[in-house]
Amino acid sequence: MEGQVISWGWPIIIYLFLGGLAGGAYIIAALADLCDIDEDKLIGKIGFTVAFIGIVIGALCLISDLGRPERFLNIIKVYKFTSPMSVGVWGVIVFTVFSILSILMIFGKSKDSKGIWKLGYYISLVIPRKAVNAIGLTVGVFLAGYTGVLLTETSRPFWSDTPFLGALFLASGVSTAIAFIYFFYGMMRNDEIGQRNKYKLKLVDNMAIIAEIVILIFMLIQLSNIGHLKYLKHYTAMFWIGVVVVGLIIPLLWNFVSLIGYRIQGKKLKTNFIIPILILIGGFLLRYVVVMAGQS
Secondary structure, eight states, rough: TTTTTOOOOHHHHHHHHHHHEEEEHHHHHHHHHHOOTTOOOOOHHHHHHHHHHHHHHHHHHHHHHSSHHHHHHHHHHHTTTTTHHHHHHHHHHHHHHHHHHHOOOHOOOTOOOTTTHHHHHHHHHHOHHHHHHOOOOOHHOOOOOOOHHHHHTOOOOOHTOTHHHHHHHHHHHHHHHHHHHHHHHHHOOOOOHHHHHHHHHHHHOOOOOOOOHHHHHHHHHHHHHHHGGGGGGGGGHIIIIIIIIIEEEHHHHHHHHHHHHHTSSSSOOOOOOOHHHHHHHHHHHHHHHHHHHHOO
16 A cells, blocks of 8 residues: 555665675675685685675664564564565575575685684585585575565555566675675785786676666666656655766776776776775665655
8 A cells, every 4th residue: 555654764774785785795705606716715705704794783773673672583483475574584594594604614614724613614524615605695696686675565656666676786785795895805915816806896896787777777767657756856866976976887987997907908906995985885875765765
């Protein structure tokens, strides 16, 4: 019903952002490990850590929005396949488990590992690390996209009439995750291997940004056709400047220039922190605009 009252504020916005970031970080870390892209597994170590921390903080925000922790426990006790909230909560739980397993196993790769990381080595003797990451990859895709699907399952017109939100949040989650991983990776490694991996991260980031732009275009066309662009009227400046220009266009152009300079002119990829920050800002504002516009 269009008149349904939904009051979602900062906790849900933060949860949607961190859920997408966590899912995207796991996707990138798992792909880097499965494809043997990163020789010392630094991308995997950063990515899986970001995934775990992101989903834990996001889950705490979700519990906070529910008001009482027991409501969260009730959702866990009774699984309903037809309930988007129930499916989402269990998705968070399963994703958290895989994040923990992946962290333990990538930090504890040998029997010489110390402390808690040695547990990861023993786990890998029973379950291959790449098998865990391959399964976890599908869970990460689900989590990153589900944060958008959750909104479409409500009865609010702006959300329920926008089937592109799942794909949009998935692409955005991957892009913001790469920005976050690149931010830390750039500080830790800038040798020849680091240069190659930063090139790959930027290349995939541009693919995610282009996908995000294409999905946004289709979404705006659809919203325009059904007269729902009116929901964005209070957030027009924030959307076009913050989300599109700051979070998408500027990073896309900057990455293209950097990639061309590295590939054709042999220029080193500098550890630039401004672009990752812009992408993170744009990704957060995207969730803010979508959540707030859907309640207007």
